[in-house]
Amino acid sequence: MTTEELIFTAEPDFPVSTLRVAGRLTFTSVADLRQAAGKALTDHPEVLLLDVAGLSVVDDITLTSLPMLARQGVATETDVMVVGPDAVLLEQLERLGIARQVPVHADAGAALAAHARLPGPRRLEAFLAPEPDATSAARGLVDRACAQWHVAHVADAAALIVTELVANAVEHAGTPLLVSVALRSRHLHLGVRDDSPLPLIRAVEDRDGEPGRGLLIVEGMATAWGCVHTAGGKVVWATLRLGREG
Structure with missing residues (x-):
């Protein structure tokens, strides 16, 4: 799926699904991110990994959409985790306190290892x-x-x-x-x-x-x-x- 500013690559599976997001996150394209993640959550995976390795952020306030997606995941009993941010994006996530609301990991392996340590179904x-x-x-x-x-x-x-x-x-x-x-x-x-x-x-x-x-x-x-x-x-x-x- 491609929008004007974002490219989404969905990799659905059980129990872990991945949504890769690349391009520029703006006030316009943040709605597309919510839609793509919402679609991924309809399959009720246990874990949804948002891979942001290819994402850049035009205005960091748009990153507040990530905690909202995590709360949406609670409704489907899905753990939403962010993986792969570069140093710039990681600094933005930490500065805004988003990394305290949504688990952020260097890569999928680290995310799944952390998830395995949590009480699971x-x-x-x-x-x-x-x-x-x-x-x-x-x-x-x-x-x-x-x-x-x-x-x-x-x-x-x-x-x-x-x-x-x-x-x-x-x-x-x-x-x-x-x-x-x-x-x-x-x-x-x-x-x-x-x-x-x-x-x-x-x-x-x-x-x-x-x-x-x-x-x-x-x-x-x-x-x-x-x-x-x-x-x-x-x-x-x-x-x-x-x-x-x-």
């Missing part, structure tokens, strides 16, 4: 072969996670959602799958990663003679859901609001 994962019994294994993973984390009140809905996601991936992607279940503070997050280049619309059409039935079930039951296309395939995800403690 509890997570269970399983690699599954693209076989019919993968749905049963995925349900077992979800049931075990919900029991272990005392969120049994969402177990049935989560099991049905993960069944549909895995069944679609088995039928249409036909690659090994990584199924993940993560407990965040307010949501249960489900993800199914495959290595197929096929877009999602082709991965779910004509299921049992009813085009899109699986996604309709997911859409009807999940708080939010979506698809992140990655370099090696895609991740289809869904979240369930916990509502109350189990």
Whole structure:
């Protein structure tokens, strides 16, 4: 994505997404930064890295948009971190106190190392072969996670959602799958990663003679859901609001 003054390169993935921002940040282009970051947050990654290695700032007051993006990340339970500022930009971030409000790191490696030291979501994962019994294994993973984390009140809905996601991936992607279940503070997050280049619309059409039935079930039951296309395939995800403690 390119605007008059900024170039955005999105690298979506789970659990970490990266948004590279290059060009001149001005009062005009700061709105484009908010829009691009907001779009990246809609996929509910655990971490969003804002890579500003190629960014220059015309008026440093525009940098106050970064704490706002971090607060927006709280709503999606995403940690927003700034990486790669040069010496000039780092001085601006520190002088304005922004570095105290948004984590700032020299590079992605340092950011992820810092993130790993923080209390994070509890997570269970399983690699599954693209076989019919993968749905049963995925349900077992979800049931075990919900029991272990005392969120049994969402177990049935989560099991049905993960069944549909895995069944679609088995039928249409036909690659090994990584199924993940993560407990965040307010949501249960489900993800199914495959290595197929096929877009999602082709991965779910004509299921049992009813085009899109699986996604309709997911859409009807999940708080939010979506698809992140990655370099090696895609991740289809869904979240369930916990509502109350189990």
